[in-house]
Amino acid sequence: MTADIQYQRPQMRLAPAPTAESRAFWTGGERGELLISRCHGCGHFFHPPGPACWRCRSTDVAPEPVSGRATVAAVTVNRQPWIPGLEPPYVVAMVELDDEPDVRLITNVVGLPVDDVRIGMAVEVFFEDWTALSGDEDSRVWIPLFRPVQD
Template identity: 75%
Template sequence: MSSAYARPQVRLAPSPTAESRAFWTGGQHGRLLIQRCRSCGHFFHPPAPSCWRCRGTDVGPEPVSGTGAVAAYTINRQPWIPGFEPPYIVAMVELDDEPDVRLVTNVVDVSLDDIRVGLPVEVFFEEWGDGEERVWLPLFRPRTSTPAG
């Protein structure tokens, strides 16, 4: 069963906070922005005013590669949200840049038979909302190229 992604009619959009605004709007420029601690150098998510590792407060959003792998997933078959029709894949994606940074997201453009833990994926962004309320949701799809190195 192949799966060509079709944008849903509706999504539940986030309400960005001061800490999360960069995460939700970085996609406007094609960048996945993740909080990074300038004291210990680690990335962390979700965005917060301080690092959970070292408690440093010199933190801010920085671009990451946007590549990762599926760490866990479920296939939702329940029609919870009118206009967002099942089935769809909800996954935890582990970022290549920092393996313990994981995002809960949708993985698209993959058949339900082909989704698996370890599947290499890459980010793309879907714009939702108007004006000041616009956000760019980071979604993932199977990686089309392999990383250099």
């Protein structure tokens, strides 16, 4: 793998509009926490967040912090300028959380050349603070992104 490169924050991201169930996921980054829904009935994490566990159907669910460590499960490099201000190339990856490998997130992997991101690579979360287009404080979110694990 080539040397790490400095990550440059894009000029723009399409910020989500959190729902009651997803608000913790999108705002946990303010405290540096990746919050994933956990079922207290069967003990498993699940994503995306929802009002009930898809495994056991329990409604005793709540967001809990996870380690923020993951493994790249799938990767593609986007080379098309789809979103003004989010200049290509950039990596779109599916990562599997170390805490519960069948919990996967779609994200960007940054901090190294795009062609160096590989399936099986160990990554860790960090967060970008964004405000959705409405501009009010309630629309502030922290986008979870991943970078190679830093020892």
